[in-house]
């Protein structure tokens with residue numbers, strides 16, 4: 001397993017170009033299954049999760065090719081509607097092929113993703129919605145076996161999600177796009193990545209209204225066609241690099257991104273004392289004093305994103321006072337806390353709440369990355385550490401979600417080296 005060796009005392013400053021969003025690219029790749037004619041997707045980040053999904057889709061007989069940040073897909077030769085456990089278990093987003101396969105081919109067999117480090121993450125809402133659309137769902141031997149009603153087509157329905165689910169909303173709008181009749185969905189997720197998917201479906205010929213709101217209406221069409229589409233910028237990657245500036249009295253300019261995507265995060269950065277400036281496709285964060293403490297609670301969009309909780313916490317660790325963080329989305333998303341403590345942080349966790357008393361500096365230490373976003377908080381904390389070297393283990397987590405991470409960090413002044421296993 002590769003490791004990062006990071007020397008502390010960095011001031012994180014400079015320019016960084018943001019990649020396409022992992023959390024948008026994965027559903028957009030799954031949506032390609034819906035199209036009868038070839039689709040081309042641009043701005044696809046080169047990440048392990050993307051490779052996994054491409055492998056999964058190729059395994060169905062679909063011709064899918066990647067050249068740089070562009071992926072093309074032709075579904076004409078599909079000969080299987082099956083997603084095996086060996087691939088699904090490495091990446092939960094694989095469940096997103098279920099809706100498209102079921103809607104277009106009337107059947108699918110997809111492994112259940114199982115639990116993951118940050119929480120149990122069930123998919124009951126996805127399955128309930130498919131059943132409401134007339135599908136027969138059986139869960140056997142760890143697999144979801146789904147069959148469309150007689151005639152091979154799902155039927156539009158009215159469905160209210162019990163909770164806001166990003167993956168659930170994505171799976172169901174893809175299925176509804178090819179269903180017979182109209183589907184009215186309530187309590188939909190409004191994340192920018194859901195909006196990106198809905199926009200691509202529209203470009204493929206889907207009829208969707210209410211995009212970006214909690215209530216979406218999808219009028220099913222008989223066929224969808226390929227299109228050319230570009231993945232939205234990664235708001236979490238953007239926020240992660242800007243967070244580095246706040247931890248090191250730095251100055252970071254993120255390019256190829258959009259301030260529209262991360263209002264709740266930028267508001268908190270401002271409350272912490274950063275000066276935020278932005279244009280249509282760039283955001284800059286600059287700060288020249290110790291950050292101020294803040295209180296945050298993670299919520300579905302447009303609330304504060306759970307995927308920025310660990311990075312925000314790392315800033316709070318250095319703030320001039322006490323911050324309170326409440327994690328509302330996942331039950332086990334504080335695994336970075338013991339690791340941040342190894343770097344000198346003062347954090348107390350009680351259930352969903354973390355109380356963070358700011359310290360003046362982190363101190364270098366060997367630490368272990370525990371999940372994707374948590375790993376970025378540790379990298380930034382190690383770079384901000386007063387002095388010494390920190391060895392970060394299990395960085396395969398960070399490779400799942402941050403494209404070209406060490407080069408981008410080096411460009412911002414971080415002294416980082418990858419130690420190959």
Ligand code: UD1
Pocket residue numbers: 023119120121122123124125126163164165166167168189191299300301305306307329330331
């Ligand atoms: C979630 C986050 C998303 C983040 C991603 C990766 C939210 C609302 N979602 O998306 O921002 O990018 O993790 O960290 O912030 N749930 C069920 N049954 C279901 C589906 C979900 O109980 O069928 C629960 C989950 O356990 C979780 C919550 O609903 O507590 C949100 O889950 P969901 O949005 O589906 O997860 P992701 O799509 O992975």
